[in-house]
Amino acid sequence: MNAMAFNKRFEILALLILVVNNVAAQKxxxxxxxxxxxxxxxxxxxxxxLSTLSKANIPPNGIDFKASGGNPTGRYTNGRTIGDIVGExxxxxxxxxxxxxxxxxxxxxxxxVNYASGGGGILNATGRIFVNRIGLDIQVDYFSITRKxxxxxLGESKAKEYIMKKSIFSITIGANDFLNNYLxxxxxxxxxxxxxxxxxxxxMITHFRAQLTRLYELDARKFVIGNVGPIGCIPYQxxxxxxxxxxxxxxxxKLALQxxxxxxxxxxxxxxxxxxATFVLANVYILIKMLLSKFIFSGFTTASRACCGxxxxxxxxxxxxxxxxxxxxxxxxxxxxPYHPSEAANxxxxxxxxxxxxxxxxxxxxxxxxxL
Numbered sequence: 160m161n162a163m164a165f166n167k168r169f170e171i172l173a174l175l176i177l178v179v180n181n182v183a184a185q186k187x188x189x190x191x192x193x194x195x196x197x198x199x200x201x202x203x204x205x206x207x208x209l210s211t212l213s214k215a216n217i218p219p220n221g222i223d224f225k226a227s228g229g230n231p232t233g234r235y236t237n238g239r240t241i242g243d244i245v246g247e248x249x250x251x252x253x254x255x256x257x258x259x260x261x262x263x264x265x266x267x268x269x270x271x272v273n274y275a276s277g278g279g280g281i282l283n284a285t286g287r288i289f290v291n292r293i294g295l296d297i298q299v300d301y302f303s304i305t306r307k308x309x310x311x312x313l314g315e316s317k318a319k320e321y322i323m324k325k326s327i328f329s330i331t332i333g334a335n336d337f338l339n340n341y342l343x344x345x346x347x348x349x350x351x352x353x354x355x356x357x358x359x360x361x362x363m364i365t366h367f368r369a370q371l372t373r374l375y376e377l378d379a380r381k382f383v384i385g386n387v388g389p390i391g392c393i394p395y396q397x398x399x400x401x402x403x404x405x406x407x408x409x410x411x412x413k414l415a416l417q418x419x420x421x422x423x424x425x426x427x428x429x430x431x432x433x434x435x436a437t438f439v440l441a442n443v444y445i446l447i448k449m450l451l452s453k454f455i456f457s458g459f460t461t462a463s464r465a466c467c468g469x470x471x472x473x474x475x476x477x478x479x480x481x482x483x484x485x486x487x488x489x490x491x492x493x494x495x496x497p498y499h500p501s502e503a504a505n506x507x508x509x510x511x512x513x514x515x516x517x518x519x520x521x522x523x524x525x526x527x528x529x530x531l
Contacts, residue, residue: 191325192271193246193255196298197332199277201242204233206277208259211291213277217480219467223502236495238502244509249529258301272305274298280335281363288339295332299373306377322378331385336363337414338390356414364421375433381528385441386419389448394465395497398475404463419444439528441520446508457507459493466492
């Protein structure tokens, strides 16, 4: 090979390496922060810092969470939450740090912050049975504090771009507004007499619209909102209503579906009315329904019994704690405890949110949302 041909090949090779490196850099550069709002499905430890009856920082919670060596962190499952898994898959180098944790300062917040709280809801009255919890109004207040900190870290111009273009806001909330508010035995009877399901859901949607608009005004642009799952099918509901394995509580699921239809309309309205924003709907209801109906095909042996809990046919009354009975085959249970999915179930759900089609997440999936 003569010198000219060699040099030409070398130039082409160098150009290819440059292109590949640029693509990799752009992909890496496209990742930003994951800001997580919601309830115990995605709480990563905020309730550890509250005087509350809703806590998960006791064993055997977290027994399969590798980052903590199997020690409890305040996550309401045996391993990672959906928020953890999605963050990993989208290239987050660190899990979003709980807002109330001492290490939620400095550059750590640039990877994202988790504001979720076990027992929290859209409405401020939700979860009062637990004494303390952080509702969505307060979670948004907390984000406004983070927002000012990011201004200090990056400068106002870069901070605005970072929040608008390189950050995803995920919100998983609403189930507690039914389970620990409207449907709560004894405590909620007065509310149900005075307020129809339509009126209650109207209140939820009105509050949620205002909360999402506040986040938009704080420069949030990429949103993923989970609807309410089939809450009538969780082990707790099956146990207290003395149902069979293949039955679910009809009223709870009907309320979830009624709310979900209104939520879909709300997100369409916000997509039309808030310039530059993308609101993605995660159809958690359909995803979990699919998993529950076809659990055997996904490698599970039960979709009704809690792995960790006590009480009744499905171990569905007493939450998971040191004195609970615990299954040995944790990856074969859809439910970790009376309320929450196992890490194995979260992995299946997260995969569909990341790469699934419009049945499960629309108008785009989470990888596409990240790359907008």
